[in-house]
Amino acid sequence: MKKQVCRSNKSPWVCLTCSSVHCGRYVNGHAKKHYEDAQIPLTNHKKTEKQEKVQHTVCMDCSSYSTYCYRCDDFVVNDTKLGLVQKVREHLQNLENSAFTADRHRKRKLLENSSLNSKLLKVNGSTTALCATGLRNLGNTCFMNAILQSLSNIQQFCCYFKELPAVELRNGKTAGRRTYHTRSQGDNNVSLVEEFRKTLCALWQGSQTAFSPESLFYVVWKIMPNFRGYQQQDAHEFMRYLLDHLHLELQGGFNGVSRSVILQENSGLSASNKCCINGASTVVTAIFGGILQNEVNCLICGTESRKFDPFLDCLRSFTDLEELDETELYMCHKCKKKQKSTKKFWIQKLPKVLCLHLKRFHWTAYLRNKVDTYVEFPLRGLDMKCYLLEPENSGPESCLYDLAAVVVHHGSGVGSGHYTAYATHEGRWFHFNDSTVTLTDEETVVKAKAYILFYVERQAKSGSDKL
Structure with missing residues (x-):
């Protein structure tokens, strides 16, 4: 294959017409330009019938082997009658496999001899290689990649899934064990928990620079219709759907065995840490679940109404006192009619992992615009004590949180742009940009225009640690 321009x-991306290799639209866009240039009419020479058919419309990602048609402006899931697309995939994979061993050896030698390489770090006097793995973009799937990388660095949550046994599906095969498939295949026998588990296991093995979450994305398409297609999606919405469906599957179990039982056996989470949402507790609610107290006061008679609601993340200014307008009159049981009232939220129970979603998009008449204002956030010691309903009952460090991950949206609109993530792992900060993972520093992280912040509850020091 030859590379031009x-x-x-x-x-x-390789053109399936002429085998030229060009970069994708999120680099310099040369693959798309190659297609566009091929559509320019020939003025100096008369077109032959063969030239009219050669339009360079279809190309293939050399990393994920997904196929894209520029004329349709969409990914292609079908093949030719002779299976030519699959043959190209197999050829590319053979080339990759044959070069993998030699390339890995060459890179290892290069890393060993390069003291300035960013993938080496001095830790306690010894040299440690970077073991983080990127996630390949399957077609505007950066929203999913950013969330997966963030969750993979929430240790208690990630370790729970990695320690789960592999799920055997009803056909006797491990879930999602396929290399290539079309999204239209009628396989309802899928497990989101299993594919999520396998993805997390792949991310920190250090055996590859990038992992393709193809099987997980296939399951997402199956059980979350909102995320079908290759258009850009909202990362926070995807996170909510992902956690909800993981929670539901863990409640129901697989092969008739509820994984709520495994939660009690393996996770080390006590019953007091569990917040039940929609039935039995799972690791999702045990780690991300908290409890809000919704307090409404009648402005006429002073009657107070309290309601407790579970929550999975803190959004906007929940704890501000708010006077309800005329369209939200409260039905006061003492006055026996709807009255003006105030509403205030208190946090009755904090979650182990606090998810803060910044409202970066707002609707105008026809568009959803982005709020690009920088919001300062702490790396350590976020104190949530002042938002608690009963702060006097909390321990000295039980309300302190340290930053674990940040999701950033780059671009102007929710339906466009690009998502990346910053996350800390074993004391080092990494920047996850799809397939590319780089070491970074705290100064870079705090300058990011955060979209979602993941804070982890600081563990109280034991008595032996204080001596």
Whole structure:
């Protein structure tokens, strides 16, 4: 294969007409330009019938092997009658496999001899190689990649799934064990928990630079219709759907065995840490679940109404006192009619992992615009004590949180742009940009225009640690 025009080695796409390799639209866009140039009419020479058919419309991602048609402006899931697309995939994979061993050896030698390489770090006098793995973009799936990388760095949550046994499906095969497939295949026998588990296991093995979450994305398409297609999606909405469906599957179990039982056996989470949402507790509610107290006061007679609601993340200014307007009159049981009232939220129980979603998008008449204002956030010691209903009952460090991950949206609109994530792992900060993972520092992290912040509850020091 020959490479023309583009010198970048990021996001390579091969034209299935002429085998030219160019970079994708999120690098320099040379693959798309190659297609557009091929559509320019020939003025100096008369077109032959063969030239009219050669339009360079279809290309293939050399990393994920997904196929894209520029004329349709969409990914292609079908193949030719002779299975030519699959043959190209197998050829590319054979090339990758044959070069993998030699390339891995060359890179290892290079890393060993390069003291300036960013993938080496001095830890306690010894050299440690970077073991983080990127996630390949399957077609505007950066929203999913950013959330998966963030969750993979929430240790208690991630370790629970990695320690789960592999699920055997009813056909006797491990869930999602397929290399290539079309999204239209009629396989309802899928497990989100199993594919999530396998993805988390792959991310910190250090055996590859990038992992393709193809099987997980297939399951997402099956059970979350909102995320079908290759258009850009909202990362926070995806996170909520993902956690909800993980919670529901863990409640129901697989092969008739509820994984709520495994939660009690393996996770080390006490019953007091569990917040039940929609039935039995799971690791999702045990870690992300808290309890809000919704307090409404009648402005006429002073009657107070309290309601407790579970929550999975803190959004906006929940704890501000709010006077309800005329369209939200409260039915006062003492006055026996709807009255003006005030509403205030208190946090009755904090979650182990606090998810803060910044409202970066707002609707105008026809568009959803982005709020690009920088919001300062602490890396350590976020104190939530002043938002608690009963702060006097909390321990000295039980309300302190340290930052674990940040999801950032780059661009101007919710339906466009790009998502990346910052996360800390074993004391080091990483920047996750799809397939690319780089070491970074705290100064860079705090300058990010955060969209979602993941804070982890600080563990109280034991008596032996205080001596």
